[in-house]
Amino acid sequence: MVDQTFPNRPPLPVGSIGLHSAGFTGMALLILSEASVFAYLFFAYFYFSVQPHSGAWPPSGPPSFKYSALQAGIMLIGCATAWWANRSAARGARPAVLLALGLSLLLALSFIALQFADWYDKPYSLASDAASSFYFVITGVHLAHVVAGALMIAAVLVWSALGYFGPVRHVPILVTAFYWYFLAVAYLWLFFTLYGTPRLA
Amino acid sequence: MIWGTLSANAAGMLVVPTVSVACFFLWMDRNFGTHFFEAQRGGQPLLWQHLFWMFAHPWVYMIVLPAMGIVSDAIPTFCRRPLVGYTAVVLSTVLTQMIGFGVWLHHMFTTGLPVLGLSFFGATSLLITIPSAVQVFSWVATIWTGRPVFTTAMLFFTGFIVLFVIGGVSGFMSGAVPVDWELHNTYFIVGHIHYVLIGINLFPVIGAVYYWFPKITGRLLNETLGKINFWIMFVGFNVGFFTMHITGLMGMPRRLYTYPAGLGWHVPNLITTIGAFILAFGILLFFINVGYSLKRGAIAGPNPWDAHSLEWSVSSPPPPYNFAVIPSVASRHPLWEDRIGEGEGRSVLDRGLVLDDHHETLGVSVFDGVPDMIFKMPSPTYLPLLLTLCISAGFAGLISHIWAISYAGLGLGVLVSLIWLWPREEVGQRELLHG
Numbered sequence: 001m002v003d004q005t006f007p008n009r010p011p012l013p014v015g016s017i018g019l020h021s022a023g024f025t026g027m028a029l030l031i032l033s034e035a036s037v038f039a040y041l042f043f044a045y046f047y048f049s050v051q052p053h054s055g056a057w058p059p060s061g062p063p064s065f066k067y068s069a070l071q072a073g074i075m076l077i078g079c080a081t082a083w084w085a086n087r088s089a090a091r092g093a094r095p096a097v098l099l100a101l102g103l104s105l106l107l108a109l110s111f112i113a114l115q116f117a118d119w120y121d122k123p124y125s126l127a128s129d130a131a132s133s134f135y136f137v138i139t140g141v142h143l144a145h146v147v148a149g150a151l152m153i154a155a156v157l158v159w160s161a162l163g164y165f166g167p168v169r170h171v172p173i174l175v176t177a178f179y180w181y182f183l184a185v186a187y188l189w190l191f192f193t194l195y196g197t198p199r200l201a
Numbered sequence: 202m203i204w205g206t207l208s209a210n211a212a213g214m215l216v217v218p219t220v221s222v223a224c225f226f227l228w229m230d231r232n233f234g235t236h237f238f239e240a241q242r243g244g245q246p247l248l249w250q251h252l253f254w255m256f257a258h259p260w261v262y263m264i265v266l267p268a269m270g271i272v273s274d275a276i277p278t279f280c281r282r283p284l285v286g287y288t289a290v291v292l293s294t295v296l297t298q299m300i301g302f303g304v305w306l307h308h309m310f311t312t313g314l315p316v317l318g319l320s321f322f323g324a325t326s327l328l329i330t331i332p333s334a335v336q337v338f339s340w341v342a343t344i345w346t347g348r349p350v351f352t353t354a355m356l357f358f359t360g361f362i363v364l365f366v367i368g369g370v371s372g373f374m375s376g377a378v379p380v381d382w383e384l385h386n387t388y389f390i391v392g393h394i395h396y397v398l399i400g401i402n403l404f405p406v407i408g409a410v411y412y413w414f415p416k417i418t419g420r421l422l423n424e425t426l427g428k429i430n431f432w433i434m435f436v437g438f439n440v441g442f443f444t445m446h447i448t449g450l451m452g453m454p455r456r457l458y459t460y461p462a463g464l465g466w467h468v469p470n471l472i473t474t475i476g477a478f479i480l481a482f483g484i485l486l487f488f489i490n491v492g493y494s495l496k497r498g499a500i501a502g503p504n505p506w507d508a509h510s511l512e513w514s515v516s517s518p519p520p521p522y523n524f525a526v527i528p529s530v531a532s533r534h535p536l537w538e539d540r541i542g543e544g545e546g547r548s549v550l551d552r553g554l555v556l557d558d559h560h561e562t563l564g565v566s567v568f569d570g571v572p573d574m575i576f577k578m579p580s581p582t583y584l585p586l587l588l589t590l591c592i593s594a595g596f597a598g599l600i601s602h603i604w605a606i607s608y609a610g611l612g613l614g615v616l617v618s619l620i621w622l623w624p625r626e627e628v629g630q631r632e633l634l635h636g
Contacts, residue, residue, distance in 0.1 A: 003554050012563075014575045020564055022576065029214060036218040040252065044222065044237070047248055127234035130243045137229060155619060164624040172624065 021171045024178065031182045034145065038186050041141060042193050045134050049197065058131030060124055062198035067118040071111055072191050075184040078107040082153075082177035089170035094160065097173070101157040104180070108150035115143050135194060142183075142190055149183050152176045204291045205270025208298035209263040216259045216302070223252035232602070247312060254305035261397065262301040266294055268405040269336060269365075272358045275412050276340055278508040279355040280347025283534060283541065286339045293332030300329045310381045319378050326376030333369055337362060352506075353427030357408025360435050364404060368396030371446060389449030395442040407434075407487060414494070415501030419517045422494045430490060434483030441476020444469045509534035514550050526553040527563060584621040588614055 003009055016022050049057055085100035118139070124132040156176050159165065165173060226237040230244070238244045277284045284290060306314065306322035340362055349355065371393040375381045384390060415421045448469040453460070460466065504513040511528065512519070514536060528550040532538055535548035554563065560578035565571060591614035598607025 012572060012575045014577060016576055017564070017574050020574060033214040033218060036215050037222060040219045040222040040255070044226070044248055044252065047251065048245060051245065126229075127236070130236040130245075133229070133235035133237060137226070137235065151615060155622070159624055169624075172622075 015169070016171060018171065018174070021175075023171050023175045027175045027178050031179070035182070035186070037141070038189060041138050042189070045138065045193060046197075048130055048134065049201075057201070058135070058198060059129055060132070063118075063122070063135060063195055065195060066121065067114045068191060068195050071114050071118070072187060074107050074111045074114070075187045078104055078111070078180055079177075079184050081107065082180040085156075086170065086173050086177045089160070089165055089173045090167060092167040094163075094166075097160050097165070098157065101153060101160060101173075105150060105153045105157060108146060108153055111146055112143065112150065115139060115146075138190060138194060142186060145183055145186065149176075149180055152179060202267060202270030202274045204294045205266040205268070205273075208266050208295050212259045212263050212298050212301070216256045219252050220256035223249060223256075226252075228599075247309075250309055250312065251305070254308045258305040258308065259298070259301045262298050265397065265401050266298060268361075268402045270294065271405045271409045271412075272340060272361060273336070274510070275354060275409065275508075276343050276358055277347075277534075278412075278506050279350050279352060279358070280343050281350070282343065282347040283509075283537075283543070284339060285342040285346065286335070287533065289335050290339050293335040296332045297329060300325055300332070304329060304376075307376055307381070310378055311385045323376060323378040327373065329376075330369065330373050333365075337366060337369075352411070353422070353424055353431055354408045354411035356428065356431040356435075357404050357411065360431065361401065361404040361408065364396055364400030364438070367443070368393060368400050371396060384449060386454050387449035388445045388453045388455055391455050392442055392445030392449060395438075395445065399442070400438065404434075410487075410491075412506070413512075414491070415498075415505050416512055416517050416519070418495060418498075419501055420494055420498030421501050421505060422490050422498060426486065426490045426493070430483055430486040433486060434480055437476050437479025437481075437483055439476070441473045441480055444472045444476065448473070504536070509537040511535055511550075522556060524556070526551065526555050529553055579625075582621070584617055588617045588621065591617055 003011070018024070081100045081104040085097050085104060088094075088096035088100055119136070122132075122135075126133060126136045153176055156165075156172050159172065226235070227249070229235040230237050230239060236242045236244045238246050238249050240246050273284055273287075273290050304322055304326045306318055307326040310319055310323075340358075344359070351359075371389065375384050375390060375393060411422050411427055448466055449455075451466060451469065453464075453466045453470075501517045503516050505517075506513070511530065514528075515524065528535070529548060531546040531548045532544040534541065534543060535550065537543070538547055554572075560580060562576045562578055563572045564574040564576050566573055591610045593610070595607045595610030595614060598604060598610055
């Protein structure tokens with residue numbers, strides 16, 4: 001762009017930059033909207049839990065911490081590796097970026113495996129009663145988001161290996177890390193709602 | 202209008218997910234035997250109403266606020282003066298949307314909810330009339346203190362104000378809990394919804410077409426036909442839909458397609474039918490006018506209404522790139538600055554950053570709008586369209602239970618997203634932020 005108004009003004013930097021980038025704004029808005037999805041899912045769940053029940057709620061007792069506690073831990077460690085990937089990219093340390101993203105991908109895949117283990121561990125199914133419907137649908141919606149996150153991590157891992165990113169350009173890694181932070185917060189929220197609140201009653 | 206669409210978009214991101222969740226629950230109930238809504242299997246049918254109205258009431262404001270914004274933008278042009286109380290109008294626009302998140306229960310006053318809930322949501326529903334009234338008084342004051350020119354567009358906008366007041370008052374009435382208990386299942390509510398959806402949305406939108414048609418096509422819509430068009434629509438609308446309120450007060454329930462003779466509802470229903478046909482004829486005249494004026498309308502020139510905002514500074518229709526240089530805007534009425542002496546400094550429309558290096562746009566700071574970078578924009582591409590088609594195929598497969606199509610659609614969608622987002626040197630970041 002030629003500046004006719006102030007010819008002496010230093011030229012503006014070119015590109016979609018860091019927290020000002022279009023990708024970051026887009027991800028922030030996506031997260032706002034997806035966080036609303038989770039908020040309404042939990043609203044519906046609490047709407048059920050405050051109704052008068054004939055027996056216990058959930059009827060088969062609160063879901064166990066056997067796998068879910070591990071899953072919550074994995075989400076949090078994933079935040080650390082994602083943050084590390086972004087920081088290493090900013091410093092231009094490509095081997096560290098690849099290692100951090102590789103670990104993040106591994107954590108995402110083990111989260112997915114543990115979620116299936118958690119499901120198969122249950123004696124009830126989707127169609128048993130309202131509480132089991134909520135359990136499978138809410139964890140399922142979160143799992144779908146984690147699968148999307150794993151795909152994103154795999155993509156930026158490949159792109160980093162191909163040498164697309166460096167100290168100047170690494171917004172896609174930042175955006176992926178940002179999405180993972182959201183997944184972690186959403187899981188903690190889910191963990192508190194589905195696994196925690198029935199124990200408080 | 203910017204503030205109206207901004208409020209609507211923000212609300213869209215926050216409340217569209219409720220209706221998605223509701224529809225998803227319903228789909229799961231029907232296909233996989235979950236227990237969300239069916240009472241006899243432990244579900245809560247009323248949850249559907251909650252989730253639906255948590256979306257649908259803010260949605261009413263999502264379609265109304267941009268339409269009200271059109272009126273706030275265009276009325277000054279035809280009154281030859283700036284809008285009275287611009288800041289108050291902006292604040293009430295945003296406030297209406299915000300209060301609009303907390304009124305959904307007023308659609309459910311008769312479902313046996315606790316009194317505390319009814320009182321709270323009754324109060325918020327009445328409260329929302331305050332920001333709405335601020336806007337009405339502002340439009341009336343603009344017309345009162347200006348020198349109004351009653352073109353067809355202006356007729357639609359003033360007609361809208363009248364319909365807005367009637368629809369608002371009938372809404373205010375049914376927002377009061379005891380009145381709603383009387384009116385809820387009657388035709389009064391049907392009359393109200395016609396006023397708010399057609400009166401408050403369709404009228405300003407048709408007015409907006411009369412206002413911006415010359416900018417879009419380069420030709421004016423025919424004014425004589427336009428005035429006939431307005432009066433037929435306005436008369437037909439009120440004859441048809443005002444009568445619905447009376448039918449409702451006479452006790453006719455809504456969602457009724459037939460009833461026994463001798464209940465005394467024949468005459469008002471006949472009047473409603475006649476009014477609806479007159480309105481439909483008026484809308485037909487509008488389409489005839491559009492078709493006729495596209496070919497034979499008077500040539501408009503860049504600024505046929507002597508309007509104040511930026512779009513009128515370029516030729517009609519505008520060039521594909523809109524502005525050759527990015528203009529610097531110093532006030533709310535850049536084309537009227539010399540006449541009304543608003544603010545300090547003057548807008549600069551003919552010099553600035555030249556758009557001479559492919560697709561570019563400015564990135565600015567959030568609060569002050571100071572340019573701090575140049576975005577490289579991607580060139581036109583079919584990939585987003587392709588992605589949309591893949592997602593549509595995916596969901597069509599889910600609805601019709603043809604799972605192969607849904608797997609294929611969603612899988613291809615992931616692939617297309619990858620190609621779309623593949624890092625390209627020419628649009629990526631090249632420098633760190635200066636300073």
